[in-house]
Amino acid sequence: xxxRVLATADDVADVAVREVASAIRLNPSLVLGLPTGRTPLRLxxxxxxxERTGRVSFARxxxxxxxxxxxxxxxxxxxxxxxxxxxxxxRLRRRPYRVHFLDGNADDLDAELAxxxxxxxxxxxxxxxxxxxxxxxHVGFNEPAATLSAGSHRVxxxxxxxxxxxxxxxxxxxxxxxxxxxxxxxxxxxxxRVLMLATGREKADAVRRMIDGPLTTRFPASFLQLHRDAVAxxxxxxxx
Ligand code: GLP
Numbered sequence: 001x002x003x004r005v006l007a008t009a010d011d012v013a014d015v016a017v018r019e020v021a022s023a024i025r026l027n028p029s030l031v032l033g034l035p036t037g038r039t040p041l042r043l044x045x046x047x048x049x050x051e052r053t054g055r056v057s058f059a060r061x062x063x064x065x066x067x068x069x070x071x072x073x074x075x076x077x078x079x080x081x082x083x084x085x086x087x088x089x090x091r092l093r094r095r096p097y098r099v100h101f102l103d104g105n106a107d108d109l110d111a112e113l114a115x116x117x118x119x120x121x122x123x124x125x126x127x128x129x130x131x132x133x134x135x136x137x138h139v140g141f142n143e144p145a146a147t148l149s150a151g152s153h154r155v156x157x158x159x160x161x162x163x164x165x166x167x168x169x170x171x172x173x174x175x176x177x178x179x180x181x182x183x184x185x186x187x188x189x190x191x192x193r194v195l196m197l198a199t200g201r202e203k204a205d206a207v208r209r210m211i212d213g214p215l216t217t218r219f220p221a222s223f224l225q226l227h228r229d230a231v232a233x234x235x236x237x238x239x240x
Pocket of ligand 1: 035036037038039040065066129132133134135139140141161164165
């Protein structure tokens with residue numbers, strides 16, 4: 001995994017928007033994997049600005065979001081689908097060709113997970129996966145564990161992950177669902193290119209473990225060291 005340290009979070013987003021836009025220019029039918037969280041927000045703001053001024057178009061792009069909470073009501077802002085509408089898709093002049101989400105409200109969650117993996121496979125896998133980094137090393141919602149899963153699966157969220165997502169649920173970690181659906185490490189590791197974004201001092205330890213730490217299922221992001229084309233864009237705070 002390559003590490004690129006930039007001065008500020010804005011610089012990280014500036015580089016990231018150029019990377020994403022140039023990937024789309026090279027391949028207008030790009031299959032783009034997207035994360036939620038605070039980190040990508042600056043990137044999403046820039047993508048919206050670039051799309052509105054005609055510097056990039058999502059008209060032929062297919063997107064897959066990484067994860068979704070289980071059992072969050074349709075109109076709850078904490079739902080990742082709603083988050084993506086608010087911060088990216090709903091602000092574009094023209095939406096992506098296809099937008100895919102795991103449905104955490106499906107009656108049959110196992111069938112839903114299988115459907116997502118089938119859809120991903122039919123799309124030919126992810127061309128460019130943008131990722132954020134959980135402070136505990138999670139990617140998507142692949143939480144530290146004794147074992148990791150290759151395919152999409154249901155997870156029990158760890159306490160620090162629920163705390164990190166509390167802002168989406170009125171600041172109350174107790175309101176964050178206990179379970180979520182996520183793509184597995186397979187979809188992430190098979191992505192042709194990975195762009196990991198990490199900013200802020202609170203990510204510094206995680207960045208170190210991701211780049212230099214031992215490969216361990218107890219720190220899922222460490223597996224990105226095995227990826228052939230993974231770049232971590234981090235700001236100075238996250239690199240100390
Ligand atoms: C959430 C998401 C992850 C994201 C992570 C980091 O738990 N499921 O996909 O990368 O948080 O979030 P943040 O960028 O807010 O630190």
